[in-house]
Each structure stands twice: as C-alpha cells, then as structure tokens.
Amino acid sequence: MEITDTINVVPEELKSYIERIEKLELEKKEMQDHVRDVYAEAADKGFDPKIMKEVIKLRKMENDDREEQEMLLDTYQRALGMKDHCE
Template identity: 50%
Template sequence: MSSISSDQLKNIIEKIERLEEEKATVSTDIREVYAEAKSIGYDPKTIRQVVKIRKMDQDDFQEQEALLDTYMNALKMRPGSSSDS
C-alpha cells in the first residue's frame, strides 16, 4: 500500500463504526431475550449453554462431552464414579 486514499479509509472506518453500532443493538436485543426467558421461568445460563452447543460441530460436542464425563468421573462428581483414590 504505497498511497493512502483518505476517502477510501474514511469509508472503511465509517462502515466499521456502523457495524459496531449494529452489534451493540443486537447485543442489547439478545440481553432482552434472555431477560424475557428468565421472567417466564427459564434459566438464562442453561439457555446460553444450549445456544453454545447448537453452534458446535457435532463431533466437537461429543468429544467435549466425553472429556467432561471423564474429568467428572475422575473427580468423583458423577453418580457411579469409582470411589478409589
């Protein structure tokens, strides 16, 4: 990049600023939906977890669940985990 076009740079910066504003609005909307869910009796923390899981690749999710189960059993935090230590 040998020369800087001030108009082009200004357009890029303004585009980023608009997107940042949209992101803030969307973030507020998402918080409101979680608050709504909570007000009707759902647990927002669990809903966040479900949303996160739904974004994951199925293989990654299964691998994470298996590893979590292994760790929980090793720490005797699951029913049926071995009691020898």
C-alpha cells in the first residue's frame, strides 16, 4: 500500500515544493552573507556597522516621524537626567 493512499501525499509534488524552498533559502543565505561582507568592508574603512544599521533603520522612516522620535528620545533622556537640560 503506497503512503500516498493513506494521507494522499504525492511524493513528487512535496519534493518539488521542498526543493524550491531549499533553493530560495540558499539564495537568501548567500544574500545575507553578502550583506555581512559589505558591513565588514565598510568597517575596514573605519565605518561603524552598528551605527550604519541604525541609520538604515532611520532611513526607512518618514522625516517627520524620525524627527519626532529623536525629539522624544531627547526629552525622555533629559527627564531621566541622562542629559543636561541646556545641552
């Protein structure tokens, strides 16, 4: 009795989906490695990857949102004494 009769799994069909996903995951991993290499290259030139990541996050935001976030962050830090009021 073939497996397929019990739960109707068509092996070729499952295999094709699995292999398509595995291929895409591999390409995605290569892309991720490539991103890591670019950060490493930038770091060699003296740039700070952690700050670059923060800037990339900020670049995804609308200018107004970004400015409001920065102003709030500044206000909260002053309220908590992390910054002098007159700075």
